[in-house]
Amino acid sequence: PRLKDLERILPDTPPSPRKPSGSQLLWAGLITVTLLLLIANFIQSSNGSRALLLPGSAAVRGIVLTHSGRPPAGGYVMLLQTRQTSPLAADGSFELKNLPEGKQTLVILDQYTGYEIPIILQAGETLDVGNLRFTTTAEPAP
Numbered sequence: 001p002r003l004k005d006l007e008r009i010l011p012d013t014p015p016s017p018r019k020p021s022g023s024q025l026l027w028a029g030l031i032t033v034t035l036l037l038l039i040a041n042f043i044q045s046s047n048g049s050r051a052l053l054l055p056g057s058a059a060v061r062g063i064v065l066t067h068s069g070r071p072p073a074g075g076y077v078m079l080l081q082t083r084q085t086s087p088l089a090a091d092g093s094f095e096l097k098n099l100p101e102g103k104q105t106l107v108i109l110d111q112y113t114g115y116e117i118p119i120i121l122q123a124g125e126t127l128d129v130g131n132l133r134f135t136t137t138a139e140p141a142p
Contacts, residue, residue, distance in 0.1 A: 057098065057101075057123050057124050058099045058100065058101045058121035058122060058123055058124070058125060058126070058127070059095060059096060059097045059098070059099060059121075059125075059126040059127070060079075060095070060096050060099065060106060060119060060121065060126065060127045060128075060129060061093070061094060061095035061096075061126060061127070061128055061129070062093070062094060062128060062129035062130055062131070062132055063091065063092045063093045063094075063130070063131045063132065064077070064088055064092045064093075064094065064108050064132050064134070065092050065131055065132070065133045065134075066110075066133070066134060066135075067133065067134065067135040069133075070092075071088055071089075071090065071091060071092025072088065072092070072110035072111070072134075073110070073111060074110065074111055075087070075088040075092070075108065075109060075110040075111075076088055076094075076109055077094045077096065077106060077107065077108050077109070078096075078106075078107045078109070079096055079099055079104055079105070079106060079107070080104065080105040080106075080107055080116070081104075081105075082099065082100070084096050084098070084099060095126075099121055100121070101121045101122055101123040102120065102121060103118065103119075103120055104118075104119050104120070104121055105117070105118055105119070106118075106119050106129070108132060108134070110134075113134075115132075115134055117129070117132070
């Protein structure tokens with residue numbers, strides 16, 4: 001076909017684009033909102049306890065002692081599901097800062113055992129757990 005043949009077939013003005021109907025706009029809006037909610041829910045659920053990604057302004061402190069009243073040798077504390085750890089000071093004291101608020105698990109570790117302590121942290125506050133005294137009932141053989 002030649003160009004002149006095509007010019008006879010094509011209209012003089014291009015057709016105007018179709019405007020979406022009201023129901024199409026409604027469905028598009030509903031789908032957009034649903035997708036946004038799914039993405040937000042995925043982000044929230046992948047964080048589990050917000051401790052994974054969001055540091056906060058809460059803190060926890062205390063003193064760890066053995067059943068004999070001395071600090072455990074080589075002990076340290078950590079907050080589960082975070083990278084927050086701290087060795088125990090010579091007197092057994094510790095402090096962890098910039099922690100996420102909410103329900104958390106504080107873990108005390110020494111040479112032989114670990115202890116989990118559920119805690120609740122409030123933003124802007126320092127939780128003082130006081131003196132934590134532990135009794136080891138069995139020690140592994142060397």
